[in-house]
Amino acid sequence: MRRTSRSSTRSLRAVLTAFLVAGACASAGFVPAAAADAPASDGVLAAMQRDFGLTRSQAEARLALEQEATGIEKKARSVAGSRYAGSWLDAEGRRLTVAVSDRDKAAAVRSTGAQVKVVAHSARALDATKNRLDALKAPTGVSSWRVDWQTNRVVVEVLADQQRDNDVKAFLAKARTAGPVTVRTTEHAPSTLAAGTVGGDPYYTGNVRCSIGFSVQGGFVTAGHCGGAGQGVNGWDGSYVGNFQGSSFPDNDYAWVNVGSGWWTVPVVLGWGTVSDQLVRGSAEAPVGASICRSGSTSHWHCGTVLAKNETVNYSQGAVHQMTKTSVCAEPGDSGGSFISGDQAQGVTSGGWGNCSSGGETWYQPINEILNRYGLTLHTA
Structure with missing residues (x-):
């Protein structure tokens, strides 16, 4: 995570992190399971209230409904096969719909508690x-393509x-021969979210600033466009952290960095002094429509x-x-940062369009694929 030498603000954060690791959740502002069905830090709840216009309850x-x-x-x-x-x-976030391509499966799937289409x-x-579309070489005028479950098409x-x-x-002519394809227009071209060297709380590879994703045993995961295999990584204080042990970009956008030289890892996502740190307890994948929050070294918490x-x-x-596409904003320098739903790791920030003002x-690249x-x-905690 970080070296022991840091400013008083960072020392306070280190104390908070120590409380989280030790399990003193009340001191760190963590909502225990007894108080909420889907545990989350005060910071995550505050960010959801701000970005969704919700009350705390x-x-x-x-979060409890999404966990269920x-x-x-x-x-x-499993039932639909x-x-x-x-x-x-x-x-x-109240109602889960599961689509099936066989009417005979509908009743069995409905018995699990889901609505069926x-x-x-x-x-x-x-x-x-x-x-089949992935096998084609796309011109820059094509922004993206995805399976859209709600329309049952590839968009x-x-x-x-x-x-x-x-x-x-x-x-597009080739794409339309590949199967059920729908074409839509967008005004926004995607771009990665790395940044030149600036002050803050980042990690650095050369003159590129990115954000830590999630701690793993022996290091952390992040975005592949932030650095290539073998490149050295420096922390927020300029000291050496480790090297990129593996990196893939493009085709994928993920990487992992080993941690040593006095640095260490803990199972938390940082709140950057504006919200409480969030414990990471697993990596259960959130469904489409679920709430999700992102932490990065430039724009901090957004949901x-x-x-x-x-x-x-x-x-x-x-x-x-x-x-995975989200409605969460991000800005340069947030690349590689954490996407988390409740206390479950989801992925590392890759790129996007827009900013956190407009x-x-x-x-994000899903965490389980990287692992x-x-x-x-x-x-995990």
Whole structure:
């Protein structure tokens, strides 16, 4: 995590982190399970109140419902088997819908507690369509493509001012032959969220500033575009932390850094002095529609909802696959930072459009994919 030499503000944060690790949750502002069905720090709850316009009790209730929905979704997916066609929460996070491509499966899936929608295409079929698009080389005028479970289609987003470009037209012609595809326009081109060297609480690779994602045994995970394998990493105080042990970008956007030289790891996401630190207890995947919060070294805590999964984002450097889209804002320097739902790690910040003054959207690379790719173990409380 950090060296022992730091300012008084950082010393206070170190005390807080020590309380969290020791389990003195009341001192750190952590809401224990007895007080809320879905544990979350005061900081997460405060950020949800700000960004969703909720009261504290409404934020706690939403997290509890989402935690329950995550369990139901897992059961429903198992029951639906190969006929599973996706799932999502409604805008209030109250109701989970599971799509199936076989009417005969509907009753069994409904018995798990989910609402059911019968559709034409299974998730497997939609994934196969998306994989065919992934095999194509996309021009920069194509922003992204993803499986959209709610419409039961693969949605391709094209920059509005480039939709008449010949290369874009050629890509879309091939895309439409791949399966059930819908084309939409967008005004926003995605970009990564690294930044030049500035003051703050970051880690650095050369003149690039990024944010730590989640602690793993022996290091931390972050975004791949922040540095290549073998590159050295320095902490907020300029001291050496470790090296990138693995990194992938584009195609993927994930990496991990080993930690040593007097630094250490703890299972928390930092609140940067504005909200309480959040304990990390696992990595259960939140469904589409769930609330989610992000922490980064530039814009700190912000919350929104999960908009889509398995989206391919076409950055200027190349396409990145299997990303999750959110309505959370982010800014340069937030790259690699933590996406968390309740106390469950979700992924590391990749890129997006907009900012935290006017709003925007941000994508993250799912944490479980990163752990599996490098054989890492998430550091949990």
